[in-house]
Amino acid sequence: MTDHAYNFAYLDEETKRMIRRAILKAIAVPGYQVPFASREMPMPYGWGTGGVQVTAACLTPGDVLKVIDQGADDTTNAVSIRRFFQRTAGVATTEATTEATLIQTRHRIPETPLTADQILVYQVPIPEPLRFLEPRETETRKMHALEEYGLMHVKLYEDIARHGEIATSYAYPVKVGDRYVMDPSPIPKFDNPKLSDSPAIQLFGAGRESRIYALPPHTRVVSLDFDDHPFTPSKADHACDLCGAAESYLDEVITDDLGSRMFVCSDTDFCRTRREAGQVGRLGGTLEGEAA
Amino acid sequence: MIAATLGGGFADPASQSARAFRQVLQALARPGRIERLEGVAPPAPLSVAAGAVALVLVDGTVPVHLAGALDCAAVRDWMAFHCGARFVAAEEASFAFGTAEALRPLNRFAIGSAEYPDRAATLVIEVPHLRCEGALLRGPGIDGTARLSLPMPAYLAANAALFPLGFDSLLTCGAALAGLPRSTRVEGF
Numbered sequence: 001m002t003d004h005a006y007n008f009a010y011l012d013e014e015t016k017r018m019i020r021r022a023i024l025k026a027i028a029v030p031g032y033q034v035p036f037a038s039r040e041m042p043m044p045y046g047w048g049t050g051g052v053q054v055t056a057a058c059l060t061p062g063d064v065l066k067v068i069d070q071g072a073d074d075t076t077n078a079v080s081i082r083r084f085f086q087r088t089a090g091v092a093t094t095e096a097t098t099e100a101t102l103i104q105t106r107h108r109i110p111e112t113p114l115t116a117d118q119i120l121v122y123q124v125p126i127p128e129p130l131r132f133l134e135p136r137e138t139e140t141r142k143m144h145a146l147e148e149y150g151l152m153h154v155k156l157y158e159d160i161a162r163h164g165e166i167a168t169s170y171a172y173p174v175k176v177g178d179r180y181v182m183d184p185s186p187i188p189k190f191d192n193p194k195l196s197d198s199p200a201i202q203l204f205g206a207g208r209e210s211r212i213y214a215l216p217p218h219t220r221v222v223s224l225d226f227d228d229h230p231f232t233p234s235k236a237d238h239a240c241d242l243c244g245a246a247e248s249y250l251d252e253v254i255t256d257d258l259g260s261r262m263f264v265c266s267d268t269d270f271c272r273t274r275r276e277a278g279q280v281g282r283l284g285g286t287l288e289g290e291a292a
Numbered sequence: 293m294i295a296a297t298l299g300g301g302f303a304d305p306a307s308q309s310a311r312a313f314r315q316v317l318q319a320l321a322r323p324g325r326i327e328r329l330e331g332v333a334p335p336a337p338l339s340v341a342a343g344a345v346a347l348v349l350v351d352g353t354v355p356v357h358l359a360g361a362l363d364c365a366a367v368r369d370w371m372a373f374h375c376g377a378r379f380v381a382a383e384e385a386s387f388a389f390g391t392a393e394a395l396r397p398l399n400r401f402a403i404g405s406a407e408y409p410d411r412a413a414t415l416v417i418e419v420p421h422l423r424c425e426g427a428l429l430r431g432p433g434i435d436g437t438a439r440l441s442l443p444m445p446a447y448l449a450a451n452a453a454l455f456p457l458g459f460d461s462l463l464t465c466g467a468a469l470a471g472l473p474r475s476t477r478v479e480g481f
Contacts, residue, residue: 008306017351020313021386024349025410027321028460028473030432034410058317060310145406177432177475179456199435201321216321216433216475 026214031176049207051123066100071266300333320471324438352376357385360394392443428480445481
């Protein structure tokens with residue numbers, strides 16, 4: 001099935017070496033964004049070109065690859081990236097989190113806890129957490145160098161002054177190893193606690209912005225907050241309508257034009273595994289033509 | 293002589309270097325863990341693990357420094373042929389290969405700048421033995437504490453104190469490889 005017109009995993013060896021060197025520096029300085037010579041990939045920016053390059057540099061022939069887009073294995077972005085590596089690397093793929101050795105993700109961390117044998121690769125649109133507060137790269141670079149993150153706390157404070165709470169619900173900024181403030185990519189803040197002390201290696205790739213950063217395993221990652229407004233991971237106050245899970249992150253789905261809605265797990269593999277084990281939610285028995 | 297120079301590389305570069313990179317990544321991401329690299333036959337005195345690191349990470353864009361006994365014709369020719377490496381003084385090197393004694397003084401090597409801490413050297417230090425004992429390690433990648441037999445632990449502890457600046461180290465002994473990024477705090481030596 002491999003397209004032999006391409007090198008293994010699409011990129012040429014020199015490009016992979018350059019990306020590999022950047023990944024190692026990113027591991028050595030957790031949370032710091034390492035510039036790299038991002039290549040044009042055969043997909044548009046915003047479709048995960050950064051994650052794809054990091055995955056290509058890490059992939060080995062024995063890997064089992066899983067790709068998720070907002071938790072789902074079956075959406076366009078996930079399907080096309082999975083197929084891309086099937087064609088260019090000939091690797092095995094899976095939808096089961098527990099079977100995967102390398103997981104590329106857009107905007108979610110799987111519900112099933114990761115293990116030391118797995119690598120999680122995030123697709124990152126804007127790697128610079130300070131970018132919307134300070135547009136100049138020269139200035140944000142200086143702020144990271146001087147560990148000057150007051151502006152970020154002012155932003156969170158203004159959230160509280162305006163909305164009564166920190167209104168940031170995704171791409172919630174974190175501090176890594178007590179040094180660098182990092183954008184965890186647009187994952188829901190519900191996922192933030194899973195960043196910290198994970199047994200898996202976590203790599204972040206931003207293609208358009210040409211940055212790679214990383215969290216080694218067992219790295220302390222703290223979501224920014226205030227003593228009187230502590231960080232709270234939040235989700236829809238509901239259980240999954242398909243599998244009944246009360247602890248998973250949920251998507252809200254509008255089901256007709258009369259205001260009906262349902263909440264379903266954003267992590268499709270997690271939801272399916274639970275349903276296969278016999279767990280049934282509010283609407284779980286009647287959907288997809290299954291007998292009630 | 294020519295056979296020794298032209299041989300000893302990866303037979304299947306794409307997949308072998310991918311596997312070897314994953315081992316280097318695991319070693320650097322988990323200080324205290326020892327990986328075994330195979331499939332390479334570099335000329336003595338370059339170890340198998342150091343040779344594999346060179347094949348995985350070094351190419352014509354990377355300035356390399358060879359220190360001490362490694363700065364010999366056999367190793368130079370092998371790295372030049374297989375990696376396209378160009379050789380420079382210690383101060384300019386992105387990668388440096390040598391024993392702990394040959395690499396000293398360590399303050400010759402790039403430690404990055406406050407704005408670009410990634411512009412730091414990677415030292416590939418050949419050590420006489422490599423075991424999970426000795427100096428106590430703490431920091432990112434380590435669940436609690438780990439132990440690793442370190443050469444010149446006091447210098448490596450001083451390097452860690454520079455964080456986020458500092459060089460990163462890969463320790464090699466035969467086929468064995470361990471990583472010591474600058475983020476690892478070294479104690480109890």
